[in-house]
Amino acid sequence: MTQENQPVIYDENQIIAERRAKLTEIRQTNNAFPNTFRRDHLTSELIKQFNEFSKEQLEEQPTIVKIAGRMVLKRVMGKASFATIQDMKGRIQLYISNDHTGEPVHAAFKHYDLGDILGAQGTLFKTKTGELSIRVTDLQLLTKSLRPLPEKFHGLADQEQKYRQRYLDLITNEETRKVFAIRSKVVQAIREFFVERDYLEVETPMMHSIPGGASARPFSTHHNALDMALFLRIAPELYLKRLVIGGMEKVFEINRNFRNEGISTRHNPEFTMLEFYEAYQDFTYLMDFTEQMLVHVAKQVLGTTHITYQGKTMDLSISFMRLTITQAIQKFHPDYTTEQLNDRDYLIKKLQALNTHFNPNDGIGGLQLSLFDETTEHLLFEPTFIVDYPAEVSPLARRNDNNPDITDRFELYIAGREIANGFSELNDPEDQAARFQEQAKAKDAGDSEAMHYDADYIRALEYGLPPTAGEGIGIDRLVMLLTDSPSIRDVILFPQLRQED
RNA sequence: GGGUCGUUAGCUCAGCCGGUAGAGCAGCGGACUUUUAAUCCGUUGGUCGCCAGUUCGAUCCUGGCACGACCUACCA
Secondary structure, eight states: OOTTTTOOSSSOOOOHHHHHHHHHHHHHHHHHSOOOOOOOOHHHHHHHHHHSSSSHHHHHSSSSSEEEEEEEEEETTTTTEEEEOOOSOEEEEEEEEHHHHHHHHHHHHTTTTTOOOEEEEEEEEOOTTOOOEEEEEEEEEEEEOOOOOOOOOOOOOOHHHHHTHHHHHHHHHHHHHHHHHHHHHHHHHHHHHHHHHHHEEEOOOOOEOOOSSSSSOOOOOEEETTEEEEOOOHHHOOOOHHHHHTTEEEEEEEEEEOOSSBBBTTTEEEEEEEEEEEEEOHHHHHHHHHHHHHHHHHHHHHSSSSSETTTEEEEEOHHHHEEHHHHHHOOOOOOOHHHHHHHHHHHHHHHHHOOOOOOOTTOHHHHHHHHHHHHGGGOOOOOOEEOOOOOGOTTTBBBOOOOTTTBBBBEEETEEEEEEEEBBOOOOOHHHHHHHHHHHHHHTTTTTOOOOOOHHHHHHHHHHOOEEEEHHHHHHHHHHHHHOOOOOSSSSSSSSOOOOO
């Protein structure tokens, strides 16, 4: 904080210097930052309520209103002026004239700048073009804006600045405001969906002493008083299942996960995950449940299940396809024969030829998955559940009753991206202990994303986890889909960026 | 990590095949009592991302660096 009432001289441009001079002048006669003005209406509510009224109706029954907001447009014309005020709901036009405010108020207004926060009182009327406006009788500067806004017509174009100075993006870009309004509604609709179904919303730790629940590298930190290493969580899964063991048979959590990995248009180091668990259900139930939830969310938020994403359309209300990994590969690449896809040597040769990353020690299932990731995942535009994930890459999922090499697990792909991952939970503590041991071995062998052995979780399982189904849904990616956003940064208010300077 | 492109006034952008820069918006001054990105007249404002090199001379050419966007690879 700088000393009060001591204008600080910065090395800054002329526009800021002029605005600062205006502020200094205001300080000399008034409280420059008053907090006594109270509005009684929001702009778009006024328009909703009064736009249907005729010019004459408004004159016959004068309605006095008080609004406040940021001045985003200004048109001065001698003895009368217009200004457009923007608040959280929209915009409305002010008409300021010597006749109604007196000359001094209008004169002061002429020196107000775009970006200033104003409070206005006046009477609703319609201009000769029929625009609902406020004939101002009282006008107050509530907050002086010292920095000029981005160009009023083009707005903020620089992507970096949009992310770094999101407030400017929000002031100038209606689309951005809409995206985050939709994001809020998406989360709201999801909550409703779970609460209606008797789920309990919970919050589990963000700081884990053993990072678990996913295969990813964690951020690490240190607790001074306890002198212990802590990790920002990569997933809440193991804690949520402890709660199911504790008798919370239907739980969900919407919260942040942190993964110390690459940043891209689809990845932010912290991202929002919905995870939910329901006892006495399995993964097939989850697939139906997910379809219903997405339909609910789309209808609540967009009013339709027809989605356009990057120029292509889909309908979320149509039953989603369900394919095994090899079926999906063959659907898009019919030239692969079933024999080839079950031939280790063939798969390894093919993956090498594709120049892709894979683990040559994987079994058939792991190799098939690598081939799927490389050749098919990005082509799954229509919502598709991929099932039959190999046990070796699913250390927390229940084995299939007929084939112990695969698990009762699915991933949901929409628009070429993984949106959800769900499975029947592994509730056999001895099998879980063995899987952790395998993971620990892989970790020792250099796999930085392999899971740790979590003895407390095994102890919890030994008390008995009821048969349970659980799923995670990437909220950011879902919002990308529902807002037609090409980058995850467009749906996160303050995405991770490199440090400035 | 690799590739492509970018960085010029507060903002949106031109421009210069090497002679140190322009427009619109915003600002300032003036005209204008129903404008709609108001209009009209005048006007202020720039270390052309940073550092080297080549050159008589670099915003422009070369090299390096920084930052960013997009694509690509790994992770959701």
